[in-house]
Amino acid sequence: MKAYIISDEDYKTEEYKVLRQKLGEFLAERKFEIQETSIAKDELHFCVGCYGCWMKKPGECVMNDAMTNINKTFNQSDIVIYLSPIVFGQYSANIKKAIDRGLPNVLPLFVPKADGTTGHPSRYKTKPKIIVIGYGEEVSKDESHLFQQIVKHRLDITALVFSKDTSDFTKELGTIELKRIEV
């Protein structure tokens, strides 16, 4: 089983270090093979909304940088874990660059979702289980709620938020089914 961890190189805070250590131990105990990408500022170009990944080179971003390998590794993994700082209640910019440029992984079709809103279907018949772990030195209840709301718009994704208290981290991860999802 393959686990892919995506983190923000510019926010290696104390909270991050604790969470990363616990996550590594959790995955090692379950015999996951871990691959990891830590994204620094200017390492990835931001999505320019060209839709080339739908209309020119379906399934691939037309900008050739580190994102090509991130999207490839993402799709070859069983689980993908984003370790994202929470900034103004959403992902940090470095993490958001990788998420925005994950657009090739869905199709340019429009379908109703279970909550009544519209979404794009997955490009692949199976996809990795995604877990987004938000962290920060001080995360207010409102910020935590907003972050989870934003993450959960994308179906089948689990959002967890931690600040100084990480005592429940392993327990909460243990409740998640860690395998690819049939679409």
Place this chain on the structure above:
Amino acid sequence: MKNIVLLNWSPQMKGSTSLVLLDMLETFFEANDKIIHIDAGKSILTKNQKNDYASIKNADILVIAFPLYIYCLPASLQEFLVEYKDYLQEETSATNQTIYAIINCGFPEASINTDAALVIKNFSEAIHAEYRFSILIGGGGMLQPMHAFPAVKRSWNSIKEGMEEIVSDSKKKEEKSDKIIDLKMRKKIFYFFAETNFKYAAKKNGVSKKGIYAQPYKKGQ
């Protein structure tokens, strides 16, 4: 006279819906208001962020227009706002401005934009500015190409009302909440038009119908 900054943060350089919306909003302000447009692409490409931050800092009113990217702010806008906050902390004087947002998403349901508006509210609080409200628009991609379609016309009328509300609120503040403008078109019709548009563009690029469904990173390949 008020100093107003209209911040267009669509990563698309030309013909963006956000730019069209801000151009329209400009027509509602007073003739003697000083209006500065800041463009995302130009700011990044010319590495002019510091000058743009100075303009924003001096504004009485800041209006941020952007498209929703994966249910929230585009990464580049998030980066710009964080760096602007850092810039303000380096400066000694505090900001004293009013912030509005105009957010459009590609899906017909405008309420999907609500979380992004809350992020703008959090940003406003972080820089000690006053967040007022946002205009949240569904079906943003349809606004220009299908402007004559009845459902889209209705959206444009509501957008104009929302812009008038921004201008009147900037003069006299009253209790306000986000203005939510769904694209009132049958979903099946919306899906048909949206998909046809993408398929037609793909065909023009030499991508076959089957090619649209390509799976270049299928597990095991």
